[in-house]
Amino acid sequence: MKIKGIKLYIISMPLKLPFSTHLETVSDRESIIVEVTDVDGVKGYGEVVAFSSPWYTEETVQTCYHMIRDFFIPLLQKSEIHHPSDANALFNKLKGNHMAKAGLETALWDLYAKGEGMSLSKLLGGTVSKIPSGVVVGAKTLKESIEQIEQYLQSGYKRVKIKIGPENDLQIVSEIRKRFPDLMLMADANSAYTLKDINRLRALDEYNLLMIEQPLQHDDIINHAKLQSQLRTPICLDESIVTFDDAQNAVELGSCRIINIKIGRVGGLQTAKKIHDFCLEKDIPVWCGGMLEFGVSRAHNIALASLPNFTIPGDISASSRYWEEDITLPEVEVTDGIISVPVGPGIGFEINEKRLKEVTIKEEVFLF
Numbered sequence: 001m002k003i004k005g006i007k008l009y010i011i012s013m014p015l016k017l018p019f020s021t022h023l024e025t026v027s028d029r030e031s032i033i034v035e036v037t038d039v040d041g042v043k044g045y046g047e048v049v050a051f052s053s054p055w056y057t058e059e060t061v062q063t064c065y066h067m068i069r070d071f072f073i074p075l076l077q078k079s080e081i082h083h084p085s086d087a088n089a090l091f092n093k094l095k096g097n098h099m100a101k102a103g104l105e106t107a108l109w110d111l112y113a114k115g116e117g118m119s120l121s122k123l124l125g126g127t128v129s130k131i132p133s134g135v136v137v138g139a140k141t142l143k144e145s146i147e148q149i150e151q152y153l154q155s156g157y158k159r160v161k162i163k164i165g166p167e168n169d170l171q172i173v174s175e176i177r178k179r180f181p182d183l184m185l186m187a188d189a190n191s192a193y194t195l196k197d198i199n200r201l202r203a204l205d206e207y208n209l210l211m212i213e214q215p216l217q218h219d220d221i222i223n224h225a226k227l228q229s230q231l232r233t234p235i236c237l238d239e240s241i242v243t244f245d246d247a248q249n250a251v252e253l254g255s256c257r258i259i260n261i262k263i264g265r266v267g268g269l270q271t272a273k274k275i276h277d278f279c280l281e282k283d284i285p286v287w288c289g290g291m292l293e294f295g296v297s298r299a300h301n302i303a304l305a306s307l308p309n310f311t312i313p314g315d316i317s318a319s320s321r322y323w324e325e326d327i328t329l330p331e332v333e334v335t336d337g338i339i340s341v342p343v344g345p346g347i348g349f350e351i352n353e354k355r356l357k358e359v360t361i362k363e364e365v366f367l368f
């Protein structure tokens with residue numbers, strides 16, 4: 001791959017509605033858009049999904065900017081890569097910093113696919129042309145949650161995820177179940193519980209949840225296995241699965257029956273695909289998680305979610321779920337709860353240059 005230059009854009013946009021978990025409320029979203037240009041003038045795009053502060057993982061927009069600018073771009077400048085899968089080994093000479101690595105690595109995948117005149121979905125081995133879409137409710141009160149669920153169901157979303165914690169779990173889950181008895185419903189705890197809460201969590205077994213996501217500590221695998229053995233509801237791990245080895249260990253120990261794959265959390269598409277392939281072999285369904293992201297990351301998620309073991313609707317909602325106007329053309333659209341996988345080259349979405357310019361607060365160019 002003959003890279004001519006890389007441009008980084010830090011962008012900032014308000015969310016339509018604030019998004020709350022028990023850890024943090026996000027109202028404004030900053031991200032880094034990575035644009036890699038090759039000697040033929042082809043441009044590949046990636047997005048860094050870290051938040052402004054380290055509440056979900058330890059990375060931030062600023063740590064990612066530093067890592068990409070001062071380490072990963074210089075590594076790429078010094079090395080020759082022939083395929084985007086070489087980037088993973090190259091970047092892994094340096095520890096951690098998965099979201100920074102993924103921002104750059106995903107741009108290389110887009111660039112390579114475009115160079116081959118192939119969709120990213122096809123390049124990754126995607127097998128479906130339509131994917132069912134789920135939505136996450138991040139409202140602060142039960143009343144708002146119910147109103148939002150009603151709206152989302154009307155617009156066709158196939159699956160709803162709510163955020164829970166020990167202070168409100170049984171109340172919200174039972175109320176929502178009463179109103180929506182057949183809803184494909186799941187709950188994400190973002191580590192709000194400990195093993196001491198086992199009875200509370202067992203009580204949730206009554207509500208036919210599709211899964212409980214990340215009930216225990218963000219880096220735990222052992223206690224989740226103890227908990228899963230006591231629960232009928234499948235546990236899904238999100239924060240705990242940061243590497244391929246984590247996925248292998250969790251499956252081997254029985255710490256979960258489902259895995260949420262986020263490209264940024266695991267350090268890029270290469271590892272995301274490797275975890276997918278392993279889970280397919282082990283009969284562990286996977287789905288694609290979300291990071292309140294812009295269209296570029298949504299597009300990468302769509303390509304990934306077209307792989308065969310993404311059998312559960314993920315957190316890939318429409319651009320309009322979060323943004324007045326997204327940075328891609330077209331925006332990501334959900335029709336009757338379904339997203340069409342683009343067939344055009346690469347991610348299959350163009351950049352809305354005017355919108356990108358409007359929301360850019362800093363940009364920097366690196367020539368090769």
Ligand SMILES: O=C(O)CCC(=O)c1ccccc1C(=O)O
Nearest residue numbers: 056136190289290291292293315
């Ligand atoms: O709609 C989305 O983008 C996903 C929302 C979501 O649940 C989430 C958002 C930010 C950080 C972590 C999570 C999560 O899956 O835990």
Ligand SMILES: [Mg+2]
Nearest residue numbers: 188213214238
């Ligand atoms: Mg989660």
